[in-house]
Amino acid sequence: MRFVRWIMLVLILLGLVLSGISVSGQGEGLTIGFSQIGSESAWRTSFTVAVQAEAEARGINLLFSDAQQEQENQIAAIRAWIAQGDVDAIILAPVVTSGWDEVLQEAQDAGIPVVIVDRNVDSDPSLYVTRVSSDFVHEGRLAAAWLVQATSGQCNIVELQGTVGSAAATDRQTGFNEVIALFSGMTIIHSETGNFVRTEGKQVMASILASEDPANICAVWAHNDDMAIGAIEAIKEAGLQPGVDILVVSVDAIPDIFNSLDAGETNATVELSPFMGGPAFDAVVATLNGEELPKWIPVAGKLYTTRAAYDADHQ
Ligand code: GZL
Numbered sequence: 001m002r003f004v005r006w007i008m009l010v011l012i013l014l015g016l017v018l019s020g021i022s023v024s025g026q027g028e029g030l031t032i033g034f035s036q037i038g039s040e041s042a043w044r045t046s047f048t049v050a051v052q053a054e055a056e057a058r059g060i061n062l063l064f065s066d067a068q069q070e071q072e073n074q075i076a077a078i079r080a081w082i083a084q085g086d087v088d089a090i091i092l093a094p095v096v097t098s099g100w101d102e103v104l105q106e107a108q109d110a111g112i113p114v115v116i117v118d119r120n121v122d123s124d125p126s127l128y129v130t131r132v133s134s135d136f137v138h139e140g141r142l143a144a145a146w147l148v149q150a151t152s153g154q155c156n157i158v159e160l161q162g163t164v165g166s167a168a169a170t171d172r173q174t175g176f177n178e179v180i181a182l183f184s185g186m187t188i189i190h191s192e193t194g195n196f197v198r199t200e201g202k203q204v205m206a207s208i209l210a211s212e213d214p215a216n217i218c219a220v221w222a223h224n225d226d227m228a229i230g231a232i233e234a235i236k237e238a239g240l241q242p243g244v245d246i247l248v249v250s251v252d253a254i255p256d257i258f259n260s261l262d263a264g265e266t267n268a269t270v271e272l273s274p275f276m277g278g279p280a281f282d283a284v285v286a287t288l289n290g291e292e293l294p295k296w297i298p299v300a301g302k303l304y305t306t307r308a309a310y311d312a313d314h315q
Helices: 002-020 042-058 071-084 101-109 136-151 167-180 198-211 225-237 255-262 277-288 307-313
Strands: 031-036 061-066 089-092 114-117 130-133 155-161 186-193 219-222 247-252 268-271 296-298
Touching (some): 031 071, 042 061, 042 277, 089 277, 101 114, 114 277, 136 167, 136 219, 136 247, 155 167, 155 198, 155 225, 167 186, 186 198, 198 225, 219 225, 225 247, 225 255, 247 255
Parallel strands (some): 031 061, 031 089, 089 114, 155 219, 247 268
């Protein structure tokens, strides 16, 4: 009888331990798939490097896929990780907003939690754990507010859009347009995509400068710094002074944009932190431990007009 009681006690204790097993706080030993959009901009590359470094520091086995800007490559990578059978979670940086329902459902059916990072998806939030990102609408509002005050509400603006269909482009445009709509003198005279790519930003700006009287252009609003830097090159090649003849405002706060700020060739950038790996991995650990999470974990960013101001905030 004593033996039976002993066995029962061991089984109860074992049940308690097994039911209480939790993933380590940092995610050590987990296998996580990271579907990255590509390397279209300096910010994207710094984001990739930051996530990989964070995984390394935490002892996470990171499976990395660069989709070369193609949604089909992201979907294929996610399906491969589902088929692999030993992937604990997936982190997805979606290139565009639509077209994710099916593969997110497949991941959920396979019991693999998905955390969205950076851009957004239009899928039902029940299909992913949470989204770690900045507020793109706010970034657009900050850029517009700066330009309104810099021009006393009187400016003809060239807009260099990011990737068509991406949340970053759509929402930054929404935020910017909301603010300038309050000032009748603020007008977007050209709006074209440069796909967040430096060379395309230069090409689009050069073609606009060739077709429009440059004296009629007050400012460039670029959805990211890479396109702004491309536009700066085009403005200089047209014999004009970027940052003076034509103001420039953009988003990302990449190292190169601070060189342009130092040279007086651009005027303002809105910070976009590349350090979303930590919050994303924390969300994976929390969800694997059965914790409920909010559907959005925001990452903040400020507008900077000088390197000194940025450095003061990033000691
Ligand atoms: C925005 C991000 C954008 C960056 C660009 O969060 O998706 O994509 O602003 C990048 O540099 O291409």
